[in-house]
Amino acid sequence: MALVPSYIQRLANYKPGKPISEAQRELGIQNFIKLASNENPLGSSPKAIEAIQNSLVNLHRYPDATGYELRTKLANRFNIKMENVVLGAGSEGIMSTIIRTFLLNDDELISASNSFIGFKVLANASGRRVHWVPMKDYRYDLTAMAEKITDYTKIIYIANPDNPMGTTITRQEFDEFYTHVPERVLIILDEAYYEFAKNSPDYPNSMSYRYDNVITLRTFSKAYGLAGARIGYGFAHESLIENLLKVKVPFEPSLSAQVAGLAALDDVKFLAKTLKINQEGMAYLKQEFDKLGIQQVSSEANFITTVWDSEETASKLTQDLLEKGVIVRQLTGFGWPNCIRISVGLDSENQKCIESLNQVL
Ligand SMILES: Cc1ncc(COP(=O)(O)O)c(C=O)c1O
Known part of the structure; x- marks a missing residue:
């Protein structure tokens, strides 16, 4: 379209982490946990x-x-x-x-x-x-x-x-x-x-x-x-x-x-609680990924990126986890198609993620 500069036409749409409502529509499962967008699992202050x-x-x-x-x-x-x-x-x-x-x-x-x-x-x-x-x-x-x-x-x-x-x-x-x-x-x-x-x-x-x-x-x-x-x-x-x-x-x-x-x-209390559950969640996920022999990148944030042998493996795992009710983010859009980023959730969510990983691997 002549109206639109070529560098705009070449852009791809931003693809965010899958919203829970979309996953519910697609799979008919009600209880999803979303560990795909580095959000605060406690909610808001x-x-x-x-x-x-x-x-x-x-x-x-x-x-x-x-x-x-x-x-x-x-x-x-x-x-x-x-x-x-x-x-x-x-x-x-x-x-x-x-x-x-x-x-x-x-x-x-x-x-x-x-x-x-x-x-x-x-x-x-x-x-x-x-x-x-x-x-x-x-x-x-x-x-x-x-x-x-x-x-x-x-x-x-x-x-x-x-x-x-x-x-x-x-x-x-x-x-x-x-x-x-x-x-x-x-x-x-x-x-x-x-x-x-x-x-x-x-x-x-x-x-x-x-x-x-x-x-x-x-x-x-x-x-x-x-x-x-x-x-x-x-x-x-x-x-x-x-x-x-x-x-x-x-x-x-x-x-x-x-x-x-x-x-x-x-809201000092909310911030302190956030940092505490994040620190504990990061340590838990890191340890469990190690136990499962999963390659992970050392992270200082509220998520951990895991590295897989191929795009196909990462893609299949992301889909398998989705079918178990766990939304994670395959990093294709970021240019790391063989990687999956997993955000820290609440204790129960982190445990469900590890259990599901255990089952699908
Ligand atoms: C590195 C980085 N910068 C900025 C943002 C966006 O932050 P905001 O919600 O304040 O626009 C994100 C969100 O994921 C991020 O990961």
Whole structure:
């Protein structure tokens, strides 16, 4: 169709983890457990739910376009200024704003191939040249990425921890990499799984090195269980934020999303519970995969990626598990067709997943 640029026509539709309702329709089974989208198995922060309920009477009003309260609260929490904080409809919303704000005609992007699919979609839809650098041992290969930097490079994207592998780059690796990045290049450090990884000894909490050309992205989707509300935030130099605010869709994030974020930040109990069940669930799955002789990638997030001998094996296993009522994610769309990513669930869900794996293997 002549109306649509060829780089858009070439894009493939984003395929999310199978929703429970779709699996129910297809298989006629009622009780599915979904371990396919790295969601919070506890549900949402109860304080956030209450805040959304209380905000419903104001739904006829536009939300605060400046996001004043939430930006101020985040700034206080992380010891920065409100001018250093941007909000978005999920961290993906902010990624989208970044791409619309900073890219000029011949600008290019660099990231790892087969990393977070959300960024891949946005980068490819920008129509700009993207250098997708293969990963090494399921990790970002920062040395190879540094070699791709040219006069045209404008944005470098790093997910830390990565999705779908859950691997991290270390502080030392990032510091070394940073020496190769010119100041005119923006680095996006996507820390969607920050809360799960932050206590790992080598994890580089990017708040502690606030360079002028680095933007940190975080989200309420995972640790706070608010994936459906669409609320994320970013930290960066105030001039970067100022320009992002000019381009951001004015009333994003929604009223409900903003109040949910505000309340979730105070829900210390929910966060602690989330981190506890995640830590226990990760240890359990890791141990059980080992017992079953399943190859797995060492992860710092809320999921583990398992590696199989072929796409066919992974595909059959995914289908067999589905028929047992367990939805997991074969990583074909991410470019790892022989891998299956399994998100941590509640204890009972993790046990059901292992039992089912045992049966189908
Ligand atoms: C690495 C990474 N970044 C960002 C996101 C999206 O986060 P949000 O829901 O805040 O848009 C995800 C979600 O799976 C992710 O894995």
